[in-house]
Each structure stands twice: as C-alpha cells, then as structure tokens.
Amino acid sequence: MSEQALTGWIDRSPVAALIVDARSQVVAANVTVVELLESSAEDIMKQPFVQLLSRSGRMFYLGHILPSLQQHAAVDEIYLRLRTKAGQEIPVLLNATYHNTGGVDYYYFAMMPMQRRNILEDQLVEAKQEAEHALAAEREALAELERAKLELEKQQSELKRLNTRLEHLATTDPLTKLANRRAFEARLENNLSLVRRDSMGFSLLSLDLDHFKDINDRYGHDTGDKVLVAIGSLLASMFRTADLAARTGGEEFAVILSDADLSVALGIAERLRGSIEALEFDDFRVTASIGVTTAQSEDTREDLLRRADQALYKAKRASRNCVKYLTG
Numbered sequence: 203m204s205e206q207a208l209t210g211w212i213d214r215s216p217v218a219a220l221i222v223d224a225r226s227q228v229v230a231a232n233v234t235v236v237e238l239l240e241s242s243a244e245d246i247m248k249q250p251f252v253q254l255l256s257r258s259g260r261m262f263y264l265g266h267i268l269p270s271l272q273q274h275a276a277v278d279e280i281y282l283r284l285r286t287k288a289g290q291e292i293p294v295l296l297n298a299t300y301h302n303t304g305g306v307d308y309y310y311f312a313m314m315p316m317q318r319r320n321i322l323e324d325q326l327v328e329a330k331q332e333a334e335h336a337l338a339a340e341r342e343a344l345a346e347l348e349r350a351k352l353e354l355e356k357q358q359s360e361l362k363r364l365n366t367r368l369e370h371l372a373t374t375d376p377l378t379k380l381a382n383r384r385a386f387e388a389r390l391e392n393n394l395s396l397v398r399r400d401s402m403g404f405s406l407l408s409l410d411l412d413h414f415k416d417i418n419d420r421y422g423h424d425t426g427d428k429v430l431v432a433i434g435s436l437l438a439s440m441f442r443t444a445d446l447a448a449r450t451g452g453e454e455f456a457v458i459l460s461d462a463d464l465s466v467a468l469g470i471a472e473r474l475r476g477s478i479e480a481l482e483f484d485d486f487r488v489t490a491s492i493g494v495t496t497a498q499s500e501d502t503r504e505d506l507l508r509r510a511d512q513a514l515y516k517a518k519r520a521s522r523n524c525v526k527y528l529t530g
C-alpha cells in the first residue's frame with residue numbers, strides 16, 4: 203500500500219493519527235496532526251517520531267512505550283506531550299497498535315489532544331470556585347442573620363425590661379415605693395371578684411395620719427416627706443405579699459388584708475396603729491386614725507371605699523389615734 207493511500211485513510215480522523223515504520227520513522231500523518239503541530243506534512247514526514255515529542259516525552263517513548271509496543275503489539279491511553287514546530291507542548295493521550303501490511307511492519311498511533319479535557323478541568327475549577335464563593339456568601343448571610351437575630355433578641359429583652367420598668371412606675375408611689383392608688387384600685391377590683399366567685403373574704407384598712415398639716419407647718423415639707431417614707435417602710439415590712447399596702451393620697455394609706463375577717467382585721471389595724479405611734483422622729487411623734495371594713499359579696503368598689511372612709515371619719519371624730527369599723 204502506498205504512503206499516500208495510508209495518509210488518505212487517516213486524514214479525516216477526529217484524532218491526530220500517525221503511522222510509523224519499524225524504525226519509528228513517520229510514514230503517514232493526517233491533517234489533524236499537521237494542524238495540531240502547526241507544521242506541514244513535508245516537515246513531519248520522514249522524521250523520527252521522537253522528534254515530534256517533548257524532551258521528557260522522547261525518553262518515555264524510547265524507554266517505555268516502544269518496548270511495550272514491541273512486546274504487546276499495543277499500548278492504551280498513555281499520556282505524552284507533543285511539541286509543535288514553535289516549541290509549544292501539547293498534551294495528548296496515545297493509543298498505538300502494531301500492524302503488518304504486505305509483510306511490512308507499521309505502528310498506528312492515534313492521539314487524542316487533551317485540550318478538551320483541560321478546558322473541562324478549567325471549567326471544573328471555575329465551577330468549584332464559584333461554589334466556594336456561593337458557600338462563603340451563604341455563610342456570611344447566615345452570620346449576618348445570626349447577628350440580626352441576636353440584635354433583635356437584645357432589643358426584645360430591652361423592651362421587656364423597659365415595659366417592666368414602665369409597669370413598675372405606673373403602679374408605684376415614687377416617694378414611699380408602696381403601690382399607688384391605681385394599683386390599689388385594680389387589686390380591690392380583683393379581690394371583689396374573688397369574693398363574688400369563691401366567697402373569699404377580705405378586709406380593708408383606710409389609714410390617715412393625724413394633724414399631718416401641723417408637722418409640715420412646724421418642721422417643714424421635707425420632714426413631712428420623711429414621715430411618709432417611714433410610714434411606707436413600716437407598711438411594707440408588716441404585710442405579706444398576699445396583702446397590699448398602698449399610698450392612696452397625700453397622707454392617706456390603705457391596706458387590703460386578704461382572707462381576713464373583721465376581728466382579724468381589727469387586731470392587725472390596732473397593731474399597726476401602735477407601731478406608728480411607736481415610731482420615733484427627732485422632736486415629735488406621729489399618730490394615725492384607721493377605719494376598718496370587711497368586703498361583702500354584693501359590694502361594689504365604691505361601697506367598700508365609702509364604708510372604710512366612714513369608719514375612718516368615725517376614728518377622726520372620736521379622738522384620732524384609734525381604730526373604728528363599719529360593717530356592710
């Protein structure tokens with residue numbers, strides 16, 4: 203078979219194809235090889251195949267590929283580097299087979315350029331980098347979300363703290379730190395509904411300091427305030443949390459005594475009156491008048507307050523510094 207006919211076979215091949223003779227001289231090359239090596243068919247033909255390889259490729263061909271080919275008549279997918287006329291190295295995968303045509307030995311070399319694989323590898327690296335960037339962006343977004351969540355939690359707990367503080371301010375008398383009139387009335391309503399529902403009785407003390415105006419006039423308003431604070435401390439220390447002591451006006455106080463009937467309430471009121479009388483101030487003593495009443499299931503808040511005030515009025519009219527009661 204002529205060399206021209208051999209070249210004709212392989213010209214249209216999608217792979218770079220070469221045929222070399224038993225001495226590894228190129229005897230046929232397809233167009234793909236010529237284009238790949240950026241050379242001409244004339245330059246390639248009659249050259250030893252090794253001249254078309256990189257320096258390391260030559261050593262590998264002579265030391266490994268050729269002996270394998272001679273021994274096994276074929277090699278599969280060997281990585282090699284071709285070298286263009288201009289010196290550029292082109293990675294290829296080589297498959298080679300031995301043929302005997304008309305009594306003459308030939309080797310057929312089919313080389314697949316690895317450019318495509320390199321492009322795929324580049325694309326793979328690019329995709330990996332993009333994935334890493336996306337992952338980093340996602341991590342950053344998650345961290346941002348976590349920061350926003352923490353900030354929100356912080357603001358919520360601050361809001362809760364402010365609400366508690368506001369609630370405290372709205373229900374506390376600033377001078378004595380006792381419950382104020384608003385908190386007192388709310389508790390009164392609540393206790394009255396318990397009386398109606400569960401017959402859970404309670405009593406009410408209405409307390410007014412005696413001749414308090416004289417204390418203010420004689421010792422000054424600041425001293426009057428100190429007296430009010432001392433009365434507040436005494437009330438706060440005397441009553442259980444189930445009860446409620448409140449400052450309901452200037453020098454007026456009230457105590458809701460949960461689960462206390464009239465006789466219990468009278469005993470407590472008398473003890474309170476005595477404790478106030480026993481308080482020691484610089485140059486004077488303070489006394490209080492106390493009115494006591496007990497809640498009835500049909501009582502409204504106004505009924506109860508009116509009775510307690512009437513009992514207090516009775517105490518004021520009597521001698522002051524005493525306890526009086528009124529039943530419903």
Ligand SMILES: Nc1nc2c(ncn2[C@@H]2O[C@H](COP(=O)(O)OP(=O)(O)OP(=O)(O)O)[C@@H](O)[C@H]2O)c(=O)[nH]1
Nearest residue numbers: 410411412413414415416418423424426427452453
């Ligand atoms: N220092 C001080 N005085 C107050 C406060 N609130 C009310 N007062 C005073 O309490 C006095 C109450 O006087 P009155 O209502 O005449 O009663 P009183 O002098 O206690 O006389 P009786 O209740 O009849 O025994 C007034 O002088 C008010 O100015 C306060 O927050 N601080």
